Amino acid sequence: MNWQEVLDRSSLFLLQLTNGLTLGSIYALIAVGYTMVYGVLELINFAHGEVYMMGAFIAYHLVSVYDVPFFAAFAIALVICSAFGIFLEYFAYRPLRDARRLVALISAIGMSIFLQNLALIIWGAQQKSFPYKKLPSLFSSMAFTLGDINLSYLQVFIFLLSVVLMFVLHYIIRHTKTGMAMRAIAQDAKAASLMGINLNRVISFTFAAGSFLGAVAGVLVGVYYNAIWPTMGYMAGIKAFAAAVLGGIGSVPGAILGGTILGVAEAFGAGYISSAYRDGIAYAIMILVLIFKPAGLLGKSVVQRR
Amino acid sequence: MKMLYIRVFILLAVVFSLLPLDLFAQDSIRLPVVSPYTGGLASFGEGVKNGAMLKAEEINASGGINGRKIEIQMEDDLCEPKEASNVATRVANNKDVVIVIGHLCSSATLAALPIYKKAELVAITPASTNPSIGKSSGYYFRTVYQDEFQGAFLARYAVEVMKFKKIAIFYEVNDYSMGLKTAFVQEAQKRGVTIIGEEAYTSATTDFTPQLAKFKIMKPDALFIPGYAPQGTLIINQATKLGMKVSFFGADGLDDVIMLSNKNAEGLLVTTPFLAEAAGGSAKAFIEVYTKKYGKEPNWFAANTYDAVGIAAEAIAKAGANRQKIRQYMVAINSPEKAYKGVTGSTYFDKYGDCLKPAFIKVIKDGQWGSAKEQLK
Numbered sequence: 040m041n042w043q044e045v046l047d048r049s050s051l052f053l054l055q056l057t058n059g060l061t062l063g064s065i066y067a068l069i070a071v072g073y074t075m076v077y078g079v080l081e082l083i084n085f086a087h088g089e090v091y092m093m094g095a096f097i098a099y100h101l102v103s104v105y106d107v108p109f110f111a112a113f114a115i116a117l118v119i120c121s122a123f124g125i126f127l128e129y130f131a132y133r134p135l136r137d138a139r140r141l142v143a144l145i146s147a148i149g150m151s152i153f154l155q156n157l158a159l160i161i162w163g164a165q166q167k168s169f170p171y172k173k174l175p176s177l178f179s180s181m182a183f184t185l186g187d188i189n190l191s192y193l194q195v196f197i198f199l200l201s202v203v204l205m206f207v208l209h210y211i212i213r214h215t216k217t218g219m220a221m222r223a224i225a226q227d228a229k230a231a232s233l234m235g236i237n238l239n240r241v242i243s244f245t246f247a248a249g250s251f252l253g254a255v256a257g258v259l260v261g262v263y264y265n266a267i268w269p270t271m272g273y274m275a276g277i278k279a280f281a282a283a284v285l286g287g288i289g290s291v292p293g294a295i296l297g298g299t300i301l302g303v304a305e306a307f308g309a310g311y312i313s314s315a316y317r318d319g320i321a322y323a324i325m326i327l328v329l330i331f332k333p334a335g336l337l338g339k340s341v342v343q344r345r
Numbered sequence: 346m347k348m349l350y351i352r353v354f355i356l357l358a359v360v361f362s363l364l365p366l367d368l369f370a371q372d373s374i375r376l377p378v379v380s381p382y383t384g385g386l387a388s389f390g391e392g393v394k395n396g397a398m399l400k401a402e403e404i405n406a407s408g409g410i411n412g413r414k415i416e417i418q419m420e421d422d423l424c425e426p427k428e429a430s431n432v433a434t435r436v437a438n439n440k441d442v443v444i445v446i447g448h449l450c451s452s453a454t455l456a457a458l459p460i461y462k463k464a465e466l467v468a469i470t471p472a473s474t475n476p477s478i479g480k481s482s483g484y485y486f487r488t489v490y491q492d493e494f495q496g497a498f499l500a501r502y503a504v505e506v507m508k509f510k511k512i513a514i515f516y517e518v519n520d521y522s523m524g525l526k527t528a529f530v531q532e533a534q535k536r537g538v539t540i541i542g543e544e545a546y547t548s549a550t551t552d553f554t555p556q557l558a559k560f561k562i563m564k565p566d567a568l569f570i571p572g573y574a575p576q577g578t579l580i581i582n583q584a585t586k587l588g589m590k591v592s593f594f595g596a597d598g599l600d601d602v603i604m605l606s607n608k609n610a611e612g613l614l615v616t617t618p619f620l621a622e623a624a625g626g627s628a629k630a631f632i633e634v635y636t637k638k639y640g641k642e643p644n645w646f647a648a649n650t651y652d653a654v655g656i657a658a659e660a661i662a663k664a665g666a667n668r669q670k671i672r673q674y675m676v677a678i679n680s681p682e683k684a685y686k687g688v689t690g691s692t693y694f695d696k697y698g699d700c701l702k703p704a705f706i707k708v709i710k711d712g713q714w715g716s717a718k719e720q721l722k
């Protein structure tokens with residue numbers, strides 16, 4: 040092996056690693072939304088992927104139709120999606136809170152199908168992309184180039200924004216009253232409400248925060264891959280769900296870890312093993328982890344939970 | 346007693362209102378046109394629809410087929426094999442249908458093919474180019490070239506005109522893409538080109554960076570994308586974002602307006618069966634009428650479907666509304682003298698139902714599709 044080959048191989052490795060980390064931070068952002076809702080309600084919010092899709096579409100609509108500057112559109116999309124998360128819980132899950140868990144799950148799937156079709160009616164089936172002239176020009180330039188390795192500002196932005204948001208979330212959960220209430224509800228909802236915690240308000244907050252992060256991921260993906268379409272939430276939602284399960288559903292650090300692992304595994308799987316089986320590789324990892332560690336990487340074991 | 350009459354009357358009214366309208370309009374001939382009309386390839390389908398409608402209107406305006414009006418029945422197969430076989434079964438079971446136009450995607454056509462064959466129903470595809478379609482039926486005809494020709498043509502162009510030496514291929518896992526790739530590789534290798542890498546993707550993916558990163562290290566002169574436009578535009582974008590400096594080229598599946606909104610696609614070369622600039626006399630009139638009616642120039646799907654509907658109408662007119670007779674009529678269009686002369690040139694079929702049609706090279710220049718400077722003779 041001559042030095043050129045070594046150089047090529049190591050640059051390929053680094054390229055795949057940066058791709059994987061970018062993808063992983065997006066999965067992590069979505070996965071956190073699943074895991075937070077599961078933590079407080081023990082409900083898998085299958086409409087979460089659709090909130091992610093809505094985020095991308097709203098930002099796209101604002102930028103391309105109303106000429107709103109990108110970052111302002113980004114912020115508005117986040118606010119709308121957070122409100123939408125609260126709305127979703129209020130209409131689709133709250134009336135069913137005391138019903139069996141399967142009922143709420145069906146409601147979630149129904150909501151997901153409804154939202155996909157709503158987007159199909161509003162925006163049509165064709166793939167949309169942000170008009171490149173209206174995106175910050177920084178996004179298409181390189182932050183760092185060394186030989187064949189390069190890193191775009193957009194990749195750096197996605198990665199840093201995800202990390203910052205995760206720290207903020209961690210702070211909220213660990214060091215604020217609302218966060219404490221969330222943790223209390225996760226342990227025992229009935230006892231928490233007996234202690235005077237306003238269950239509805241905390242659950243609404245959880246949905247708002249989860250949807251906020253989901254919408255961040257949606258807009259970032261829309262810009263990064265330049266493709267937005269009504270069923271984009273389906274695959275992303277399933278992957279992020281797998282990431283949440285991999286990390287241990289209900290655990291926020293687990294979702295972050297799971298998302299990152301899944302993203303990197305996908306990039307390396309597609310890059311080194313076979314690109315046609317990339318999704319299979321991601322799921323195979325999830326299955327393997329669950330066989331040996333059924334509660335996920337950072338999940339609590341069932342005995343401790345109940 | 347009076348109540349009974351009223352009840353019977355209401356019952357009859359309900360029954361009649363439930364009957365399909367065409368029971369009373371027996372004289373119109375239904376022509377199913379199958380294509381994706383929604384989903385990622387909807388803009389291809391729009392051309393199919395407009396081309397078919399325009400031809401049908403013209404036929405009806407000049408008296409229809411032996412006095413019977415032709416009625417286009419659009420069927421959506423979403424470019425999915427599963428959906429295509431559902432649609433094909435429904436169409437084939439309708440005894441009033443004597444000939445079908447469709448499908449668009451090769452994978453969809455190959456899924457529908459055995460169903461039409463069993464029903465002894467002739468189908469004309471305006472767009473499916475996979476080589477095995479003609480060879481495995483006997484009931485399938487096409488108004489478009491097939492990929493053994495297109496692939497070889499593109500390989501010749503890449504070598505003779507573009508002088509590419511090292512080519513990487515990024516193909517989709519479907520019949521169109523893989524058939525085209527095989528034909529291209531065969532001819533390119535014969536001409537001394539090195540195919541330095543092949544990678545695959547599925548239509549559901551939007552992240553192509555892991556495969557592109559591999560290509561980047563290999564440093565090809567050009568990247569060949571024998572896929573469809575929605576993925577093609579993403580691939581070109583992501584390759585540019587990765588800092589790849591290569592020429593991109595593809596085939597007729599990339600020939601779509603979606604490419605024009607992608608500034609990184611400037612200079613993209615594709616093959617196409619229909620080029621407005623190279624079109625003959627009758628095509629000029631077609632382009633003019635079409636552009637006036639729909640507010641945009643016809644794409645190749647519109648032109649090929651326009652001719653396919655023309656052939657179907659002529660077959661029904663000359664052979665009668667009978668599946669077997671129509672097949673005999675179609676098989677007999679087998680020489681240049683008997684050819685159907687349409688806007689895409691003259692169409693006649695070889696023993697497989699394939700036809701010889703020219704291909705052209707298009708390029709994106711200043712955000713517009715146009716004829717490439719050099720065409721192969």
